[in-house]
Amino acid sequence: MAEGKWDAIVIGGGHNGLTCASYLARAGQRVLVLERRPLLGGATVSEEIYPGFTFSSCSYVVSLLRPWIMRELDLPAHGLEILPLEATFTPFPDGGYLLRDGDAERTRRAIARFSPRDAEVYSEFGRVMGELGRLIKPVIDRPAPDPASLDPRELLDMARLGRTFLDRGFDWLAAEYKMLTMSAVDLLSEWFESEALIAPMSVSGIIGTFLGVRSPGTAYVLLHHYMGEIDGAFRAWGLAKGGTGMVAEALASAARGLGAEIRTEASVERILVSGGRVTGIVLENGDELRARRVISAVDPHRTFLGLVGEGHLDPEFAGQVKRFKLRGSSGKVNLALDGLPEFSCLPGEGIHLRGDITIAPSVDYLEQAYDDAKYGRFSRRPFMDIVIPSLTDPSVAPPGKHVMSIFVQYAPYHLAEGPEAWPSQREAFGDAVIDTLAEYMPGLEDRILHRHVLTPWDLEKTYGLTEGNIFHGELSLEQLAFQRPVAGWAHYKTPLRNLWLCASGTHPGGGIMGAPGALCARAVLGQRGSAA
Amino acid sequence: MPLPSPFHLRIEKLCTSFRWKDWAGYHAVSSFDHSHEREYVAFRQAAGVIDVSPLYKYEVRGRDAGRFLSQVMARDITRLGVGRVTYCCWCDDEGKVVDDGTVTRWGEEHYRVTAAEPSLRWFEQGMQGQDVTIEDSSQRIAALALQGPRSRAVLADCSDAPLDRLEFFRATTARLDGVEVGITRTGYTGDLGYEIWIDAHDALAVWDAVIDAGRAHGLEPAGLDALDMTRIEAGFLMLDVDYYSAPREVLESRKSTPFELGLGWTVHLERDPFVGQAALVAEQRRGVAWNLVGLEADWQELEALYERYGMPVSLPAAASRDALPIYRGSEQVGRATSHMWSPLLKKQIALASLRAEAAVAGTDLAIEHTVEFERCRVAVKVVKMPFFDPLRKRQP
Numbered sequence: 018m019a020e021g022k023w024d025a026i027v028i029g030g031g032h033n034g035l036t037c038a039s040y041l042a043r044a045g046q047r048v049l050v051l052e053r054r055p056l057l058g059g060a061t062v063s064e065e066i067y068p069g070f071t072f073s074s075c076s077y078v079v080s081l082l083r084p085w086i087m088r089e090l091d092l093p094a095h096g097l098e099i100l101p102l103e104a105t106f107t108p109f110p111d112g113g114y115l116l117r118d119g120d121a122e123r124t125r126r127a128i129a130r131f132s133p134r135d136a137e138v139y140s141e142f143g144r145v146m147g148e149l150g151r152l153i154k155p156v157i158d159r160p161a162p163d164p165a166s167l168d169p170r171e172l173l174d175m176a177r178l179g180r181t182f183l184d185r186g187f188d189w190l191a192a193e194y195k196m197l198t199m200s201a202v203d204l205l206s207e208w209f210e211s212e213a214l215i216a217p218m219s220v221s222g223i224i225g226t227f228l229g230v231r232s233p234g235t236a237y238v239l240l241h242h243y244m245g246e247i248d249g250a251f252r253a254w255g256l257a258k259g260g261t262g263m264v265a266e267a268l269a270s271a272a273r274g275l276g277a278e279i280r281t282e283a284s285v286e287r288i289l290v291s292g293g294r295v296t297g298i299v300l301e302n303g304d305e306l307r308a309r310r311v312i313s314a315v316d317p318h319r320t321f322l323g324l325v326g327e328g329h330l331d332p333e334f335a336g337q338v339k340r341f342k343l344r345g346s347s348g349k350v351n352l353a354l355d356g357l358p359e360f361s362c363l364p365g366e367g368i369h370l371r372g373d374i375t376i377a378p379s380v381d382y383l384e385q386a387y388d389d390a391k392y393g394r395f396s397r398r399p400f401m402d403i404v405i406p407s408l409t410d411p412s413v414a415p416p417g418k419h420v421m422s423i424f425v426q427y428a429p430y431h432l433a434e435g436p437e438a439w440p441s442q443r444e445a446f447g448d449a450v451i452d453t454l455a456e457y458m459p460g461l462e463d464r465i466l467h468r469h470v471l472t473p474w475d476l477e478k479t480y481g482l483t484e485g486n487i488f489h490g491e492l493s494l495e496q497l498a499f500q501r502p503v504a505g506w507a508h509y510k511t512p513l514r515n516l517w518l519c520a521s522g523t524h525p526g527g528g529i530m531g532a533p534g535a536l537c538a539r540a541v542l543g544q545r546g547s548a549a
Numbered sequence: 550m551p552l553p554s555p556f557h558l559r560i561e562k563l564c565t566s567f568r569w570k571d572w573a574g575y576h577a578v579s580s581f582d583h584s585h586e587r588e589y590v591a592f593r594q595a596a597g598v599i600d601v602s603p604l605y606k607y608e609v610r611g612r613d614a615g616r617f618l619s620q621v622m623a624r625d626i627t628r629l630g631v632g633r634v635t636y637c638c639w640c641d642d643e644g645k646v647v648d649d650g651t652v653t654r655w656g657e658e659h660y661r662v663t664a665a666e667p668s669l670r671w672f673e674q675g676m677q678g679q680d681v682t683i684e685d686s687s688q689r690i691a692a693l694a695l696q697g698p699r700s701r702a703v704l705a706d707c708s709d710a711p712l713d714r715l716e717f718f719r720a721t722t723a724r725l726d727g728v729e730v731g732i733t734r735t736g737y738t739g740d741l742g743y744e745i746w747i748d749a750h751d752a753l754a755v756w757d758a759v760i761d762a763g764r765a766h767g768l769e770p771a772g773l774d775a776l777d778m779t780r781i782e783a784g785f786l787m788l789d790v791d792y793y794s795a796p797r798e799v800l801e802s803r804k805s806t807p808f809e810l811g812l813g814w815t816v817h818l819e820r821d822p823f824v825g826q827a828a829l830v831a832e833q834r835r836g837v838a839w840n841l842v843g844l845e846a847d848w849q850e851l852e853a854l855y856e857r858y859g860m861p862v863s864l865p866a867a868a869s870r871d872a873l874p875i876y877r878g879s880e881q882v883g884r885a886t887s888h889m890w891s892p893l894l895k896k897q898i899a900l901a902s903l904r905a906e907a908a909v910a911g912t913d914l915a916i917e918h919t920v921e922f923e924r925c926r927v928a929v930k931v932v933k934m935p936f937f938d939p940l941r942k943r944q945p
């Protein structure tokens with residue numbers, strides 16, 4: 018390889034690495050993406066784990082993917098199609114259920130069975146959350162505001178944001194402030210009285226965190242997830258046809274079309290540093306590749322403590338990186354089914370199977386699930402978020418057969434016996450998930466052709482997510498915006514010259530979003546602001 | 550009062566939304582559910598089936614059938630081989646379009662023409678002295694459009710049609726659950742898809758077999774709202790929306806030639822005489838005054854516009870047929886005739902009739918857009934059509 022052939026080497030072919038590479042290539046840069054695995058996508062991946070069945074192994078719904086990225090990179094032309102999820106279904110152990118869908122009147126009647134008051138408040142809540150999300154949206158479509166910065170343009174941005182809140186009257190500011198410090202359950206309890214609604218709605222506040230629905234700060238995470246739903250009007254919320262890996266495939270196709278080169282099975286062992294300056298990388302096979310800059314699309318721990326090495330870091334900075342919390346808390350079970358399973362509370366096929374199915378019957382149930390985790394055990398009765406993508410997208414399973422994706426929390430990376438104990442507990446974890454679900458779906462076990470269980474240990478070893486954290490670092494308040502990953506280094510730059518970060522460990526954070534990758538590319542290119 | 554279509558007994562049970570409209574005198578479903586979204590998605594991701602029986606159908610038979618059709622159509626139908634389908638339009642003497650549809654050659658001396666409007670009288674005018682007969686088969690023949698990436702799998706599971714050999718715009722006969730049917734690889738969605746032509750007596754049996762086979766493939770019965778969105782993405786025109794039938798209009802400004810509608814590719818000028826030939830030749834020499842093109846809205850501007858009103862962008866979920874003025878600077882250069890938010894493309898798109906000077910790909914224009922009862926403008930660009938053109942549409 019000719020010295021300096023590349024303007025940029027991107028480490029990691031996850032969706033953010035690919036987004037960043039596309040934007041750089043679009044600006045005429047010579048870009049090389051290096052991915053450790055034989056296939057692209059990282060946690061945004063489709064895999065045929067069992068013949069004929071395509072699993073979205075890790076992430077399973079697309080909710081935050083920035084619509085402007087889809088438009089600017091013309092992702093639909095590269096094969097990306099998002100299919101809507103039609104409903105949210107919550108079965109209860111007593112044989113009842115709550116089904117919410119796009120038909121506002123039907124949903125109102127469904128909620129009224131639990132609380133006529135909540136039924137009326139529900140649409141009002143949706144409006145207020147939508148409005149809050151709209152006000153917050155510029156934050157995720159722009160680099161993090163930096164309060165310490167003296168850059169006058171930056172201050173202007175912050176002022177504008179502050180003014181947006183003030184213009185709405187003081188209540189908005191108060192509401193926003195509350196979001197930052199409350200628990201998801203506190204916030205929801207201010208609006209609703211029925212647990213049948215509060216419990217399933219509160220779980221958005223704990224996804225990917227090591228917190229419980231009653232832990233402070235989870236209200237904010239709830240909002241983070243709600244943001245996806247504002248663009249919901251434009252159907253950005255749903256399943257990717259062919260599995261979430263199609264997001265990565267479409268991005269890769271766009272990147273290649275724009276001239277980027279992508280190599281798989283090219284694991285980076287080390288980032289080359291000399292005199293505080295990054296000059297290239299060394300692959301596991303020993304090849305050295307040089308580039309004007311290196312952009313890491315892996316998490317901050319792996320980047321700094323693994324690929325760079327503490328020796329090259331200022332101890333203060335290294336300390337902050339170590340304090341950046343990963344603490345994975347989730348697992349995943351993917352099933353290949355030989356037919357459609359049935360809920361005993363609502364038998365047969367229907368819209369309730371075509372949406373999001375939430376096993377979150379009560380606040381205490383969720384809190385108990387968290388209690389297990391606090392003591393280093395996986396939840397015996399976990400919270401689960403389930404989708405059956407094959408109902409909407411038959412391309413992921415043979416005719417008449419189905420795939421079921423089960424996101425499970427809690428599965429703490431740090432088991433009481435240590436994370437290395439996970440392989441010996443994997444099947445017990447899988448059993449806990451299936452046994453719990455079978456209470457609602459009797460006969461589920463008999464339909465299972467194949468069971469694919471992912472523990473946080475597997476997420477780390479197979480998918481490269483340190484400590485199995487699905488977001489490259491918790492989305493807790495102290496790890497967001499200008500503090501993500503480290504205060505003072507939230508603008509994709511790092512203390513090492515020519516080394517940049519572009520994945521979920523940077524602002525605005527995790528999820529299939531693409532914003533970190535795109536915003537990093539803009540920063541690299543010296544462009545400001547965002548397209549949106 | 551509209552009539553029930555041959556599939557009505559099945560369809561009325563499924564149409565829980567009670568959203569019906571009148572299509573050519575038949576009850577037709579707008580959307581089966583409270584929203585057409587699932588049906589739209591099925592067309593693009595799995596398969597959708599829609600009753601298209603209300604299309605007008607004409608059987609043209611006789612030794613001179615091909616020659617006769619070539620005299621009526623702007624396209625040279627004598628070139629159409631047996632087992633092939635073609636898309637074409639027909640014009641009046643001034644070269645203004647009367648209607649558009651498909652012609653399928655089912656046999657040496659048997660063609661079927663589909664039309665959006667009753668056309669028997671129009672066709673009969675040119676028949677004198679030739680060995681040709683025309684039968685209005687509109688009621689006798691029921692039709693289903695089975696469209697979407699899984700449509701082939703559905704059809705393979707319920708018929709013996711040689712689908713691997715059935716290329717884009719070809720026709721075949723087959724047995725579907727024991728019933729003799731005609732199958733063409735055609736449709737109005739711009740996707741992989743088929744149309745099934747059925748003797749009306751067999752309609753229910755065929756419907757049941759298709760629905761049964763579709764169960765394993767995510768097939769959804771679909772209505773006209775979903776179809777309308779897919780046809781706009783495919784860049785297909787609709788009579789009475791994107792253009793008007795010349796003989797029914799008084800105002801010259803409402804009439805269009807095939808060239809003005811972007812249908813120049815369907816016109817064969819140099820051949821034996823056909824209706825409108827002289828006018829079309831003259832127009833080609835002169836150059837067109839209008840052109841039908843695709844438009845794409847500038848999303849940033851749309852967002853900024855709504856932001857001024859303190860709102861997120863809010864666009865209707867269904868396609869709209871309210872014509873909107875298109876401007877270049879302060880001058881109106883045409884109108885958008887169909888427009889919609891495409892959930893697939895994440896873009897606001899439109900079909901528009903523009904003065905030829907403004908209709909060049911890449912031209913920056915503005916479209917009227919109403920926010921909070923105020924008329925505003927949003928930047929649009931002229932783009933190539935179709936907006937969506939998946940490979941699978943043509944693939945073997």
Ligand SMILES: Cc1cc2nc3c(=O)[nH]c(=O)nc-3n(C[C@H](O)[C@H](O)[C@H](O)COP(=O)(O)OP(=O)(O)OC[C@H]3O[C@@H](n4cnc5c(N)ncnc54)[C@H](O)[C@@H]3O)c2cc1C
Nearest residue numbers: 029031032033053059060076077078285481520521528529
């Ligand atoms: C189980 C699970 C469920 C989830 N569910 C959802 C969901 O439903 N919706 C949602 O929006 N988000 C979800 N997420 C989160 C989302 O998937 C991630 O936040 C996102 O995919 C991260 O993308 P990324 O590009 O930032 O990083 P990654 O996807 O982690 O990409 C990093 C890439 O770097 C590669 N790599 C690592 N080390 C090296 C090396 N040394 N050399 C070369 N390459 C290397 C990795 O193999 C990987 O491909 C989920 C995550 C998990 C794990």
